[in-house]
Amino acid sequence: MPKTKKRKQPIVSAVASTSITAQTCRNTIRQYHFLLKQRRKLENAPDPQSSLEEIEHQLSNLGGLERYQELSTLGQREERGGGAEKIFIQWMKELNVHRRTEDSAKLRLLEVGALKPDNYHTCSSWIEWTPIDLHSRHPHIVEQDFLLMDADQHANKWDAISLSLVLNFVPLPLDRGRMLELAHKMLVSGGLLFLSLPLPCVANSRYLTFEHLKSLMLSIGFSEIRERWRQSGKMVYWLYKKITVSEIQPPSNFNKKVVLRQGHRNNFAIIST
Structure with a gap:
C-alpha cells in the first residue's frame, strides 16, 4: 500500500506569533491616534460631513475603541511584563x-x-x-x-x-x-x-x-x-x-499652547486654567 503523504503544517512558532501580535498592537494604536487627530481637524472645517463619514468608516474598520481596548489588554499580560x-x-x-x-x-x-x-x-x-x-x-x-x-x-x-x-x-x-x-x-x-x-x-x-x-x-x-x-x-x-x-508656587501661564521646541514634533499639549 503506498504511503500517504502527510500534509505539511505551517511553521509558526509562539515567539513569532507574539511578535506579530505586538506589532499589530502598535500599528493599530498609531492608526487610531492619526484618525482621531484628522477627525478633530475636520470638525472645525466649513463642510466636513463627507470627510467625517470617511474617518468614522476607517475607525469602524479599525475596530474603534473596542479593538484598542482588546489590544491594550493583551499588552498588559504577564508575558509582556504586566x-x-x-x-x-x-x-x-x-x-x-x-x-x-x-x-x-x-x-x-x-x-x-x-x-x-x-x-x-x-x-x-x-x-x-x-x-x-x-x-x-x-x-x-x-x-x-x-x-x-x-x-x-x-x-x-x-x-x-x-x-x-x-x-x-x-x-x-x-x-x-x-x-x-x-x-x-x-x-x-x-x-x-x-x-x-x-x-x-x-x-x-x-x-x-x-x-x-x-x-x-x-x-x-x-x-x-x-x-x-x-x-x-x-x-x-x-x-x-x-x-x-x-x-503651591505662584502659577505660570498655562492657559494656552506655547511652542517650546521647533522641528518635526507632535502636537500633544495640556492646557490648565
Whole structure:
C-alpha cells in the first residue's frame, strides 16, 4: 500500500506569533491616534460631513475603541511584563503606604481607564480600588466618564488616583488639564496621583517638555516625587503628591499652547486654567 503523504503544517512558532501580535498592537494604536487627530481637524472645517463619514468608516474598520481596548489588554499580560500598576504599587510600597494597622481603613484608589477589574487584587489587604472606564468590558468595571464625575460629591474622597494611558486619549488639551484639576480636587490632602504617558507625548512634543509638565503640575497643586523612563523606552511614569494651597508656587501661564521646541514634533499639549 503506498504511503500517504502527510500534509505539511505551517511553521509558526509562539515567539513569532507574539511578535506579530505586538506589532499589530502598535500599528493599530498609531492608526487610531492619526484618525482621531484628522477627525478633530475636520470638525472645525466649513463642510466636513463627507470627510467625517470617511474617518468614522476607517475607525469602524479599525475596530474603534473596542479593538484598542482588546489590544491594550493583551499588552498588559504577564508575558509582556504586566501593567503599569506594578510600578504604582512598587512606589506606594517604597513610601510605606501599604504598612497600615488593623484599625486603619484601606487605601481608597480610583483607577481611571481600567481595562481589567483585578489589577490590584494582590494588594486587596490594604487597597480598596474602584475601576472605571468610558466603555466597560467587565461587570466589575464601572462605566463612567471621569470628566463627568461630580466634583463636589468626590471632593477629598480618594487617597490615590491612577491615570495610566488616559490623558493621551483625551482629544482636547483643555480637557486634559481639566482632568488633572479634577483629580486634584478629588484627592485627600497628601493623596497620590499616578500618571503615565507614551514617551513621545513629552519627549517629542512642540508644546510640552519634562520641565514644563513639572511646572504645570505644580501650578495645579501636585508635587512630583517619582519619575521613571528610559531614553530608548516607550513609556514614562510619574508619581505626584497633592500639596496644600500654601505650598503651591505662584502659577505660570498655562492657559494656552506655547511652542517650546521647533522641528518635526507632535502636537500633544495640556492646557490648565
